[in-house]
Amino acid sequence: VTVSGSEAELLARVVTGDRQAFESVMRSHEDRVFSVCLRILGDRERALDATQDTFLTVFRKARQFEGRSAVGTWIYRIAVNTCYDQLRKTQRRPTERLPEHVDPSDPGAEQAIESAGLRPEIEKALATLSPDFRDVVVLSDLEGLPLPEVAEVLGVPVGTVKSRLFRGRRLLAQRIGNQNTP
Amino acid sequence: MHEHDLDLIAALADGSGSDEPLARSLVETCPTCRAEYEAQRNVIGWLRAAPTPVMTDLERAELYRAVRSGLGPARTPAPGAPWWQRMGYVAAGVLVVAGLFGVLQNVGMTGGGEDAAATGTTAAAERAGTGAPAEGIPFVAQDSEAAAPSTTAAASEEALGAADGGSSPPFAALAEEARSTRSDLDPPTAEQRDCITRAGLEGDVVVREVEEAGTEYLVVMPEDASAEDTVVFVQLPDCRIVHEEG
Numbered sequence: 001v002t003v004s005g006s007e008a009e010l011l012a013r014v015v016t017g018d019r020q021a022f023e024s025v026m027r028s029h030e031d032r033v034f035s036v037c038l039r040i041l042g043d044r045e046r047a048l049d050a051t052q053d054t055f056l057t058v059f060r061k062a063r064q065f066e067g068r069s070a071v072g073t074w075i076y077r078i079a080v081n082t083c084y085d086q087l088r089k090t091q092r093r094p095t096e097r098l099p100e101h102v103d104p105s106d107p108g109a110e111q112a113i114e115s116a117g118l119r120p121e122i123e124k125a126l127a128t129l130s131p132d133f134r135d136v137v138v139l140s141d142l143e144g145l146p147l148p149e150v151a152e153v154l155g156v157p158v159g160t161v162k163s164r165l166f167r168g169r170r171l172l173a174q175r176i177g178n179q180n181t182p
Numbered sequence: 183m184h185e186h187d188l189d190l191i192a193a194l195a196d197g198s199g200s201d202e203p204l205a206r207s208l209v210e211t212c213p214t215c216r217a218e219y220e221a222q223r224n225v226i227g228w229l230r231a232a233p234t235p236v237m238t239d240l241e242r243a244e245l246y247r248a249v250r251s252g253l254g255p256a257r258t259p260a261p262g263a264p265w266w267q268r269m270g271y272v273a274a275g276v277l278v279v280a281g282l283f284g285v286l287q288n289v290g291m292t293g294g295g296e297d298a299a300a301t302g303t304t305a306a307a308e309r310a311g312t313g314a315p316a317e318g319i320p321f322v323a324q325d326s327e328a329a330a331p332s333t334t335a336a337a338s339e340e341a342l343g344a345a346d347g348g349s350s351p352p353f354a355a356l357a358e359e360a361r362s363t364r365s366d367l368d369p370p371t372a373e374q375r376d377c378i379t380r381a382g383l384e385g386d387v388v389v390r391e392v393e394e395a396g397t398e399y400l401v402v403m404p405e406d407a408s409a410e411d412t413v414v415f416v417q418l419p420d421c422r423i424v425h426e427e428g
Contacts, residue, residue: 019253020420022253023422024420030237031234031236031237034241035234035236038235044241047235048244048245051245052249055249056253059253122229142229144230162193162198165196169222169225169229170188170218170221173221173224174221176225
């Protein structure tokens with residue numbers, strides 16, 4: 001894995017309290033962080049909270065970035081951990097997903113919710129996966145991260161990622177099949 | 183069929199396998215293997231075809247507002263900050279050190295060498311930490327507070343991004359002009375609206391572009407604001423707030 005020189009430099013500036021550098025880093029990763037959080041938490045408002053917490057953590061822990069992975073990988077790891085922290089705090093599993101709330105003052109909300117939606121049966125099946133399986137499916141198949149990067153984000157070997165991914169997909173196929181069975 | 187075979191087939195389905203000939207032969211000769219292959223292919227297809235969620239403009243604005251709020255005021259000037267901003271920090275630091283020196287003098291710990299000074303500082307800190315009355319500490323606090331306005335002002339300017347060196351544009355005059363011509367201002371274009379959103383400002387604003395000393399700014403105002411309300415300057419092309427007037 002190569003470290004992005006410019007991003008690593010930006011993060012070094014974040015350590016000194018440079019807000020402009022921080023916003024540059026945030027702009028580069030905010031969409032994917034939000035996407036990952038939404039897939040894991042299943043609710044836009046909670047995903048936004050988790051995205052916010054992720055970037056506050058990035059700012060406060062920038063000093064701890066050692067440059068052994070890409071900045072993005074480090075940020076996604078924080079995002080995944082933040083999402084599960086949030087799930088633990090609320091004692092709410094993703095199977096209890098809240099219905100999406102459309103803010104009437106936000107003209108793009110309805111379209112954003114509709115366009116980002118998985119097929120309902122897939123979303124429902126995804127929510128029933130254990131976190132280990134859901135993480136790899138979200139990061140690999142939905143977010144398109146290469147397997148070695150998924151392994152770095154989750155802190156497990158690539159072989160484990162593959163194994164969880166295959167089994168996660170298999171469970172999804174079975175559960176979608178069951179949903180479709182009358 | 184063994185678990186190992188299933189993994190081979192799953193890897194074939196997503197193209198990550200290392201033993202493709204063996205996996206293909208399994209799919210061709212074993213009905214269970216073929217079913218597994220088809221199931222994996224279907225799930226991969228469904229998942230990868232899913233659109234990527236995006237934040238709405240309001241969600242993005244809310245994210246930036248919340249993150250900025252969570253970060254609190256900036257404390258360190260950017261490397262490119264003008265000398266007078268840096269001097270503000272230096273002055274604040276000098277005042278704090280002078281105040282601390284005064285504390286140590288008050289409690290009779292100066293002249294006792296580094297150890298004594300260190301002990302006194304620690305003791306004072308311990309008293310402050312336990313909430314017990316700490317002689318001299320309020321003095322430090324007062325000095326710190328006295329220094330705070332200049333520090334905060336400098337930090338605020340830095341946080342707003344006015345740290346690029348050189349002279350500042352005539353923000354006050356530009357703001358006054360924008361207020362007086364509010365009714366003539368055009369609604370933002372899509373590009374301007376995106377920039378405003380990125381700057382963490384509300385969606386409904388009146389905007390114009392101005393250029394000062396080779397730098398372009400968006401002049402942003404709440405559409406239904408009173409004439410006294412704040413005018414915000416957003417620097418282009420990086421869409422960061424550099425000044426608030428009013």
